Amino acid sequence: MSLLALDDVGKNFGGLVVVKNLSFTVEAGQRVALIGPNGAGKSTVFNLITGVYPLTSGRVLFDGVDITHLPMRRRIGLGVARSFQNIRLMGHLSVVENIMLGQQPKAGGLAALLTPYRLMPRHRWIEEARAALDEAGLGAYADLSVDSLPYGVRKRVDLLRAVVANPKMLLLDEPAAGLNERETEDLHDALMAIAAKGVTLVVVEHDMHFVDRLCERVVVINFGEKIAEGTMAEVRASPLVREAYLGGDATVGAGHA
Amino acid sequence: MSGYGEAILVMLAINIVVALAGYLPLAAGQLNLGIAGFMAVGGYTSAYLTSAYHLPMGVGMAAGAAAAGLLGLLVAVPVLRTSGIYLALATFALGQVIQAAFLNIEAVGAAAGYPVKPYAGFTVVLSVAFGVLVAVLLLSRTRFALLLTATKNDPLVTELFGVDVRAIRVAAFSLGALIAGIGGALYAHHYSYLEPQNFNIMLSVYIALYVLLGGTQTVAGPIVGAAFFTLLPELLRAGSHWRFVIFAVLIILVMAVRPEGLITGALARRLRFGKRREAAS
């Protein structure tokens, strides 16, 4: 059974068709990339999977559960977490508090909500959030406002916030965008380490070199439709894909698109 | 202590309570322009129960707070389907309706007002206000407070991280209404008289101003705001006529220089972090 399955998914905004008859699956533990030209509907697919937009047609299955109509806040409990293209950290919270938003206190309900944890500097949640930051090499930033951080650091905090939710599947929206070579390399290593723990990765990314190194499988969409699927090499051979990327055979797979 | 000082401290204490009532929903990004209405519900409920049924003042106040909180819950559930400005306007309408309703209820004197018998003196008012303050401070150190800020900052992302944003908003709003009820009950029992005319829109607006001027990101914000609005007109007393003009100009200037309020989260963090660094060195 696949971890994620999109079954004939469609999405219209008013009269505008953004996603059409889209079906693909992701197996547990896989590293999959979702690529396509600008405006192909990649981010919309993420929004459909996470429930930000309701589907116009079709269904979404996750871990054997039909989540098509599940409220978006319930999906993280099943194991779906995501990062954001335009880094959406909470500017009024500190770094460690942003990480704590990612933490999913499992039991306790109201008690978990109302524990005055900040009165206890050694509280489990704070400890865990700080430990996660230390592990990611971000410990020095823990008590700063996120607004004051450099772009690369904010990007890593955004990713870490999704990771601490302990998801089964991580949706990453352009994780490498805006990073320099060194940072991209670090990101690659970090994602490989996350994957090694058994987390499934689905990545939207324009940096084909990065995709090529990270992902085992690629799904290509254009105008909301799937036009190719397979390994990077297979996809690269597809004439439809070449056409989609402005007919330029050099752009696909060679560096930054 | 001087009689005047006591009177000012009582005003300050009640203003802090109602500022906290406005702060909780504002921390989650909702402006309540009907706080005076919730105060009226709390005040009248307590006054009526203690006068007509001779219940003890503590019971009356608790009932007043509960009534205001319950009303908040009833209003918040339908109205919070929408957000932002709509909630502000709905609460404004609600405040007007509550005021107009009390003008029509003869059992509590309608326009003539309602005398309140049990008297809450200086000590009682300050103790209750202190209790409310401690409760809100404790609350501000929980995950709930974290989620309030996150909800205000970015409701969509907060929801994606598994938070029922609407429930958080409803809870913040209703808790605020409950605290406003306590504030109203304190007012009723200290000033011994309730008039519907006192609980007008301008009172709600001023309470919202306490919070926005002080800052919506920390509990210190509404306290500083309430102190600013209570003490400044007293300090400007010498200017008599001009005091409200100076006061208005100060509001405009403060908001121009610190649009997020006098006390921001970043400032509070800097102070806290600074302290920690000092302790470490």
Added chain:
Amino acid sequence: MKRLGTVSAIALLGALAFAPAVQAASELVIGYSMAKTGPYVSLANSNEIAADMAVDEINAKGGVNGRKIKLTKFDTGGNPKDASAAVRRFAVDDKALAIVGPFSSSECRVAFPDGERMGIVQMSMASSAPGLTADMSYAFRNTVDEGKVISDVMETFARKKIPSARAAIAYGTDDAVSKAIGTGVLPKVFEQYKSQVVSTVDFSVKAFDLSPQASQLVQAKPEVIGFGAPPEMAIKLATELQRQGLKARMIAGTTVADPDLPKRMAPAGEGFTIGTTFFRDLNPATKAFSAEFEKRAKAAGLPRTEPSQMDAATYDIVLMYADALAKTKATGDDANLAKERTAIRDHLAKLKNHPMLEGPISFGANRDSIKPIYILEAKQAAWTLIDTHEPK
């Protein structure tokens, strides 16, 4: 820097809270709770002139019991909470023997219970909401019962055969005094004088548009309209009635007694008849008072220089206090303060036909004053005295 801010804020708070006012021991202190700013400014800020006048006159004659009188003032801005603060300051910090004011009924409601708890006399110059002084013993008002005033107006109408068979009632519904006049006083008075009430309309005292009410009155065609609301509303209703073409005589009690009212509502207010407790051209004393008042009001740059009934009432309150201080041999010494304050109360409560500027004043069962009522009619943009009712 931050710490400096905190420290100075605490210091400031401390200064506010703990600094008692410094008093010269040789003076007898009277508190004056005034609504000099805020919503009542136009009615209340001239009271201060009358109060100062009274104090100056007393001190010019050597004061009371060999000591000068000192008026210590507190501006409440018309706000009940501040009126409460004022009582506390006068009673605790200033060691006042009695308090002039507060002004409005809303302030009295809050300040009277405070005064009761602290055992200090207060006397309002303007509040006329019914029943405010019941259950109290230190709360006085130098104002009269609206029922008596309006009844006097109707008695004058009956005596002078002014047509009043068809009557209507117009009152403010969200103000205690106005509503009491509209629902309690006027129906009873009209019944007593055999006037048939053909229409009753109510309005909010904040309303600006009285067209629906006027339309109803126009249809009912009354000869007199009993009116219960503040003066501003009288102008609005008279103007609107004129616009819709109704000629009826409006009558009212002391709520609309504004010296400038006929001028402000002219020509719509022609024939408006009210009962009040002060008339400037009554006798040499009132004329002299008015002349001196006018001089001081001009010097202070006030827009209105003619004294109102509240100004006269304020003046008389100070004089009554001075008389009470003299009769009770008050010293203002800390040790006897509570006893002396109570003695003042007991003296005032027994006052009978005490000759004052407004006429002979007594205090009734609830310590509301009983004094002459002057019936005034608006003629050519001025009040003219058409009748006087001495207290029985």
Added chain:
Amino acid sequence: MSGAVFAQQLVNGIMLGGIYMLIAVAFTLAIGVLNFLNFSIPGIFMVGAIATWRALENGWPWVGAIAAGLLAAGVASYLVERFTYRWMRGLDHEIPLVSSLGFLILFENLVLIGYGSDQQTFPALMPDFNIRVAGLVIGTGQLISLVLALVLVIAASGLLERTRIGRGIRAVAENADTATILGVEIHRVVPALFILIGLLSGVSGILFAMNYLQVSAFMGHEIGLKGIAAMVIGGMGNIWGAILGGLLIGLIEVLSIAFFGANRADICVYGALLLLLVVRPEGLLGGSAIVREKL
């Protein structure tokens, strides 16, 4: 109630609605374009009327006095823009609201110091400023207000549709950042809009004074609150909605006074507003403006 009185009451309601309209349009422009609940509008309304009254007291001719009132209102509104919105654009929507309230307090207290709390008599333009038709009395000031409101709204929509500054305003209403990228000079468009809002409020205040023959420091309060209600009922940001909302609020107020008494009128007016916000928050004429933001 007889037919004649009911007809008169309908006229009264529509005429009162005419007064509410203009102020509702001013509120709706501020909300629709700038997402700014501008609480200084009742203050500007009052400033326009007071300035006109002062000028008349000083013996100015009517035209000059009205021009002075409009100028004062325009300047006041520009000041509000200068010291509230300009410094706070892009922050939470309730922040400029605080400063606009600061301005309301400022304007009212300045007038309070200058002219007292008394309501002042505003001179009548002519002895009987009314039209009498078939037993009905129609206030000319209200009628002018009603007609003027309609004319101004048609003119304003024309302005928004056809002129450069109008297109700029609409672009800002869509998205201020995009508008800036598209080359809209936001630093000129927004002040222009504020001056327009000021003039509308000023006209409204002057017509109010001519009609009710009174001005005072707090004259803007009641009408401002009703104007907000009218704006919401019509649909925030929709100019025609403000017209409809103004009429409806006027009618609800007058008819509820006539049938249930004045102490029930506020319950009816604000109860209707509350009900509408629960049932149909976008207002009667408002489209569904609540679109999920894009990630």
